[in-house]
Structures are given as C-alpha cells and as structure tokens.
Amino acid sequence: VITKNLAEMEVNAAEISKLWASYAATRMAPEEAALAKTFAGHRQVYLEQGLRPAAQALKNSNIAEAQRLFTETVEPNYVKVRESLNPLVKVQIDNAKKEYETSVNRADLIRWIAVSSLLLGLPVAALFSFYLISGLSRSMARAVEVAHAVATGDLSQKIEVEGKDE
Secondary structure, three states, X not given: OHHHHHHHHHHHHHHHHHHHHHHHOOOOOHHHHHHHHHHXXXXXXXXXXXXXXXXXXXXXOOHHHHHHHHHHHHHHXXXXXXXXXXXXXXXXXXXXXXXXXXXXXXXXXXXXXXXHHHHHHHHHHHHHHHHHHHHHHHHHHHHHHHHHHHHOOOOOOOOOOOOOOO
C-alpha cells in the first residue's frame, strides 16, 4: 500500500511540475511573476526538504524518521506553499474578472453598433427602394400609356427617354 501511494505521489508531483512549468512560461504581470516566484520557491523547499525525504524514509521502512520529517518539515512547508498560492490564485481570479468585464463591454459595443446599423440601414434601404420603384413605375406607366395609344391607332406618341439605361 505504501509503495503504491508513494508511486502515485511521484506521478502527481511530476504532473504538477509539468503544469507549473506550462503556467510559468506564460506572460505575467510583475506582481503575478513575483507571487509565482515565491510560490515556486516554497514548493521546491516543500518537495526537496520535506516530501521526497519523507517518502524515501517510508520506502526504507523508517517510520519514525518519516513521522519526524512530516511533523518538522512537510507540514510547516506545506503551510508556506498554501499561503503563497492563495495570493497567486487571487491575482488569477482578479485578472479573469477584468478580462470578462472587458469582453462583456466589447460585446455590448458590438451589439450597439449592429443594432444602430440596422436602425439606420432599414430607413435608408426603404427610401432607396421607394425611389427605385417609383422611378420604374413612372417609366412603366408611360410605356403602358404609349402602348395603349399605339393599339388604338395613335402613332404620333413619342417615347421620351430620360435615363441612359432605358
């Protein structure tokens, strides 16, 4: 049981180290970088002077030494790790809130621009449509008028071309 738990502890420590390296490689504000450096230092001491020596004592079946290391080194160093991690988590939460608020504000601005564009674009489109339809209707009405006159035998009707595309 002890061997299995120690192996699991090593796997977990390696995974945490990998995740920490990935996090540490990101761009950080100076305050966050200082907090991260403090946490990394406390974690290193916790691992190297506390957890790993206690694990080795357990592997060697030296229960008394493992208990001494746990009491004198592991627990006090874990407190430092936890206390140095809390401000770092707070900075992350604060940064996430700021990014969220910025995103919400940007989305509100985009929504406002889209609605404004629609409110301005619809009347312009309606006005353009009205002028286009009325121009076509006048031309069609005149063409129908000339066609009726020609059909009744009045060949004196003239078709006046007002545009260049008719």
